[in-house]
Amino acid sequence: MVVLAKGELEQIALPAAQSPPANVQAVDLSSARRSGPGRAAAARALVAACEEQGFFKVTGHGVAPALVRALDAAAAAFFALPQAEKEAAAGRPVGYASKRIGTAGDLGWIEYLLLCVAPGAGQALPVPASASFSTLPCAAAAAAAAASLSGSEPESSCPLRGLLEEYAAALRRMACEVLELMAEGLGLAPSDAISRLVSDGGSDNMLRVNHYPPRPELQAGKNQLLTGFGEHTDPQIISVLRSNGTSGLEIASPRDGAWASVPPDADSFFINVGDVLQVLTNGRFRSVKHRVVVNSERPRMSMIFFGGPPPGERLAPLRELLGDDGGRSRYREFTWKEYKSTGCRGRLAEDRLCLFEN
Numbered sequence: 001m002v003v004l005a006k007g008e009l010e011q012i013a014l015p016a017a018q019s020p021p022a023n024v025q026a027v028d029l030s031s032a033r034r035s036g037p038g039r040a041a042a043a044r045a046l047v048a049a050c051e052e053q054g055f056f057k058v059t060g061h062g063v064a065p066a067l068v069r070a071l072d073a074a075a076a077a078f079f080a081l082p083q084a085e086k087e088a089a090a091g092r093p094v095g096y097a098s099k100r101i102g103t104a105g106d107l108g109w110i111e112y113l114l115l116c117v118a119p120g121a122g123q124a125l126p127v128p129a130s131a132s133f134s135t136l137p138c139a140a141a142a143a144a145a146a147a148s149l150s151g152s153e154p155e156s157s158c159p160l161r162g163l164l165e166e167y168a169a170a171l172r173r174m175a176c177e178v179l180e181l182m183a184e185g186l187g188l189a190p191s192d193a194i195s196r197l198v199s200d201g202g203s204d205n206m207l208r209v210n211h212y213p214p215r216p217e218l219q220a221g222k223n224q225l226l227t228g229f230g231e232h233t234d235p236q237i238i239s240v241l242r243s244n245g246t247s248g249l250e251i252a253s254p255r256d257g258a259w260a261s262v263p264p265d266a267d268s269f270f271i272n273v274g275d276v277l278q279v280l281t282n283g284r285f286r287s288v289k290h291r292v293v294v295n296s297e298r299p300r301m302s303m304i305f306f307g308g309p310p311p312g313e314r315l316a317p318l319r320e321l322l323g324d325d326g327g328r329s330r331y332r333e334f335t336w337k338e339y340k341s342t343g344c345r346g347r348l349a350e351d352r353l354c355l356f357e358n
């Protein structure tokens with residue numbers, strides 16, 4: 001449940017203008033898995049999409065539909081729990097939260113789970129970064145949902161946690177696959193030049209499960225919209241997003257800033273270029289500005305894997321990519337830890353990258 005105090009609803013209200021549909025490039029990963037002209041064409045399409053929009057979707061990804069359905073159901077069951085039970089999984093900065101995004105006062109019509117993903121023995125595992133995390137997956141409703149979907153009893157008393165672990169591992173693999181294809185398209189060697197930052201044992205990967213309840217009736221007869229997640233760019237290298245097929249995600253054109261609505265597609269994964277990828281490519285790729293507008297009577301649920309580098313990783317444009325800009329590096333070197341700490345201080349919509357420009 002999202003409970004807003006008096007005056008807060010007005011802060012997140014948006015003009016009832018309908019954004020036109022976005023034209024989103026699709027990259028078929030299954031054709032990229034076969035080496036040869038299919039792979040080269042997919043790599044070129046991916047690079048073009050990152051240059052033009054910083055955003056595309058992936059089909060032929062191979063993530064098991066049964067896993068996706070089971071996780072959708074378990075997450076929906078979690079969000080349907082009594083508020084007190086959800087609050088038991090609250091923690092800062094990770095855990096359950098509602099309406100507040102970050103610490104700088106951004107509000108949205110949203111509740112969410114934010115989790116760390118720590119690779120252990122080569123596998124991604126959401127870690128209980130707050131002690132209360134362990135209460136979350138044991139919720140009875142989530143257990144029942146997962147059990148009914150798989151047609152069997154849950155293996156442990158924590159099905160949501162198990163599903164999140166499996167999902168995070170699958171998405172980390174997909175993120176790395178996409179980043180390797182990207183490196184090939186950019187002519188980088190070795191092909192793990194970027195993906196190693198996400199697959200490293202110390203990588204700062206996160207998983208976020210967002211739930212946007214249907215919008216409330218604000219004024220009878222008025223089709224008002226609310227901010228679900230205010231405009232921002234994702235700070236990491238790459239984000240891999242899937243939703244339950246309810247609309248609401250919008251991206252801004254890098255040319256004129258005009259908003260366009262991403263046609264929902266529950267079977268594909270959407271990829272965002274993050275700020276760090278903009279830096280690594282010396283600005284050739286642009287991190288995509290996006291937001292979520294709550295415009296539907298159906299709830300929207302989205303799950304996002306954020307691929308970030310290890311905290312101490314020194315980040316700067318890749319040498320091979322400086323050529324396009326007369327050899328000039330547009331950004332000074334910084335660590336991921338440094339970048340994250342500037343992000344924590346500001347509002348969602350703030351441009352953080354400008355602080356690191358040369």
Ligand SMILES: O=C(O)CCC(=O)C(=O)O
Nearest residue numbers: 208210229249292302304
């Ligand atoms: O929920 C969504 O669809 C997008 C949310 C988002 O942009 C984020 O969590 O960074």
Ligand SMILES: [Fe+2]
Nearest residue numbers: 232233234290
């Ligand atoms: Fe985002």
